[in-house]
Amino acid sequence: MDDWPRGYTTEDDPLWKVQNSLLPDSSSSDYRAGPDGWPDYINHECKDSLLTIFIFTQAQLAHNTWESLYKKQLYSKKYKLSVQDLERINWQVIYK
Template identity: 40%
Template sequence: MKYLILILFGFSIIGCDPVDSRLTLINNTDRMLFYRTSTTDSLDGLSPYNYSFEVQGGDTVWDVSRNLILPKDSTHLQIIGEDAWEDFINNDCEDSTLRVFIFTKGVLESFSWNTILKKQLYINKYNLTVENLQESNWKVKVSEPLKTKAVE
């Protein structure tokens, strides 16, 4: 029985698709940030995630498990397939450029998704090609806002 379990476990590992997790967003700020990726130069067509913020006993609880980068931390963006980021960016993204939009918690708390779309309330937008990602070793350093439109 023990050998059967080991054999089944071995087959389950072999059958797994490879994951490309090289693309890393590094939050160099003291703020919690949220991100969305897009294949076009616009937020249009992106649906909102269920961001909810509530205070319980004085602590803030975020109902968000993805697309979040803690202050002075990093996150790996994952896509299924070997060298999948190159394929995705070059074949699926407009102008072979992946866009990463950065938002603050304050914007997501204060505005509806429709208002965020209409007013383009992101604080940074990164236009990423395979070439500049390779040059940066697939690391994108997110710094203080380049855009001042967003409300904190």
């Protein structure tokens, strides 16, 4: 990803500190406790039982406030996934 400065880390950007985030070419696993973990969270805590994932470029984050990103819907990609969608893709969301 050419628009990410060399050596950029999540520590360089306060927005990243309060959101779950991943840098380009990285992956993560997030565990949700309980008998049904993620399915329970998605079905009971997420609006319309859909997990929403936003993809932002570093430039979008660097040049906009969180409020501006949210109100103007400035993002590169938005996923809205049900438990069934996630099961179909083996719980892996890949963005390239």
